[in-house]
Amino acid sequence: MKKLLSPLFLGIAALALFTVSCSKSEDAPVYDAEGQFKTDSTLLKNYVDSKYPNAQYDSEKGIWYEILAEGTGNYQYKIVDTLNAKLFKVQPTVKYTGRLLNGSIFDQTETDKTASFEILTNTGYYYPFESTIIPAWTFAFAPKKIGDLKLGGLTEKGLQKGSKIHIMVPSKWGYANRAMGKIPANSPLDFVIEVVDIK
Incomplete structure (x- = not known):
């Protein structure tokens, strides 16, 4: 027993x-993605109204942006066609500063230094499914479309060498509900990105 x-x-x-x-x-x-997006949208609108009244608004994605310099390059963005997918690919060298809406800097390139990386993403419009960088940066670099393929970029030709852009984005296009280093979960983000080179 x-x-x-x-x-x-x-x-x-x-x-x-x-x-x-x-x-x-x-x-x-x-996690309520739609509710968080609404909260972020209100925070960003107040932030932009008080600090950046000349910013433009992309209503499809809820991104605010300012073109600080057009750039002088004539880089032709293209789609890489692989066996499994069509991919948007670009390799920029940049200087940048990333801030939270409270003004604190969470990341930036050091003075007189640059950062180089590759943006490689599935061309599924609206949310890059396989991205090497946060979606906000993909939308900043990508043109609105290549041929008939809509990419949803913020500018017609995409960022060029010498371009400088200021983007303010909801957490959906950053790290969503994940905390990342100095970035708390559900944080809208503010970036200034200067393109030193692009290939």
Whole structure:
């Protein structure tokens, strides 16, 4: 009889622990992307109205932006066609500053230094499915379209060498509900990006 009670007791204890752990995860708040986007939109509108009255608004994505310099380059953006997908690909070298709406800098290039990286993303419009960088930067660099393919970029030709852009974006196009270093979860972001080179 003792041999039968031990496994039964262990089974009941395991079931009780499983029930408690499940009830805790069910109580955890569910991320409300649409609600957060509305909250971010209000925060950004107030931020822009008080500091950047000349900013333009992309109503499809909820991004505010200012073109600070057009740039002198004539880079031709293109789509890379692979076996599995059509990809938007570009390799910029930049100087940048990233801020939270409270003005604190969370990242920036050092004085007299630049950052180089590759933006490689699936061309699925509105949210880059396989991106090497946050969607906000993809929308900043990409042209509105290439041929008949709509990319949703903020400018007609995309950023060029010498371009400088100021973008203020909802958390949806940044890190969403994930905290990242000095960036709290659900943070709208403010970037100034200067294109030193592009290839």
